[in-house]
Amino acid sequence: MMKDISRKQSAALPCAACYILRRRCAQDCMFAPYFPVDEPHKFTGVYKVFGASNVNKMLNELPEHQRGEAVSSIVYEANIRVRDPVYGCKGAISSLQQQIDVLQTQLALAEAEVVHMRIRL
Amino acid sequence: MMKDISRKQSAALPCAACYILRRRCAQDCMFAPYFPVDEPHKFTGVYKVFGASNVNKMLNELPEHQRGEAVSSIVYEANIRVRDPVYGCKGAISSLQQQIDVLQTQLALAEAEVVHMRIRL
Numbered sequence A, B: 001m002m003k004d005i006s007r008k009q010s011a012a013l014p015c016a017a018c019y020i021l022r023r024r025c026a027q028d029c030m031f032a033p034y035f036p037v038d039e040p041h042k043f044t045g046v047y048k049v050f051g052a053s054n055v056n057k058m059l060n061e062l063p064e065h066q067r068g069e070a071v072s073s074i075v076y077e078a079n080i081r082v083r084d085p086v087y088g089c090k091g092a093i094s095s096l097q098q099q100i101d102v103l104q105t106q107l108a109l110a111e112a113e114v115v116h117m118r119i120r121l
Helices: A002-009 A016-020 A040-049 A052-060 A064-083 A088-120 B002-009 B016-020 B040-049 B052-060 B064-083 B088-120
Strands: none
Touching: A016 A040, A040 A064, A040 B052, A052 A064, A052 B040, A064 A088, A064 B064, A064 B088, A088 B064, A088 B088, B016 B040, B040 B064, B052 B064, B064 B088
16 A cells, blocks of 8 residues: 555655655655655664664765665664664674684584594595 | 773763763763763764764663663674774674575585595494
8 A cells, every 4th residue: 555655656755764754855855765655664763773864974974876785784783773772783793603603613523523534534 | 091080080070972962961871881981982983873862762761780781782883883884783794694604504514524424434
């Protein structure tokens, strides 16, 4: 339903950011290309965690061709922080680093076993 | 030098957040326990990336015993975003996930070789 509306009337509708911030969506709105009105959830987490003006500043400091990637990583980070308000991305990073430690130990053991068996063969 | 000043006169000095925000540091300042005046760099990244009022809100929503960990992860995340304004933590997470993929492949190969050699022994 939302999708249909945005496809038919996107020129007249504000982007999700301006809709949530209840402000007029200017033609050169920094958020409009990245926060379509039919994906409001993309902006709600970003707004809560980083704030609209901070994201605006961050995007402004980047060349246009990097802004899409930056928005994607900002949305990703905000969602992690909403799910885990204490540890956020640091929690995800620590858990991956632990997995790497475990895998490195397992690999070292398996490789040592290979070396040991080669001697016996 | 800064450390000595803060230890001797911490009651009279604002915290790093209030110092940077040029405001009076109230006795119940939310930032004071986590942003001592002798570590201003801890707050500058956080301020740039998340903004003071957002961090204040995030800490307010947490019980006091979790705020220290939350500040630590917020400082960590902000520093990564300052260093990598396009990919931020998502870049760090993707790179760790790639390392895990490589290690899992190497481990599977080493384990297969062990199984293969056991049959030959």
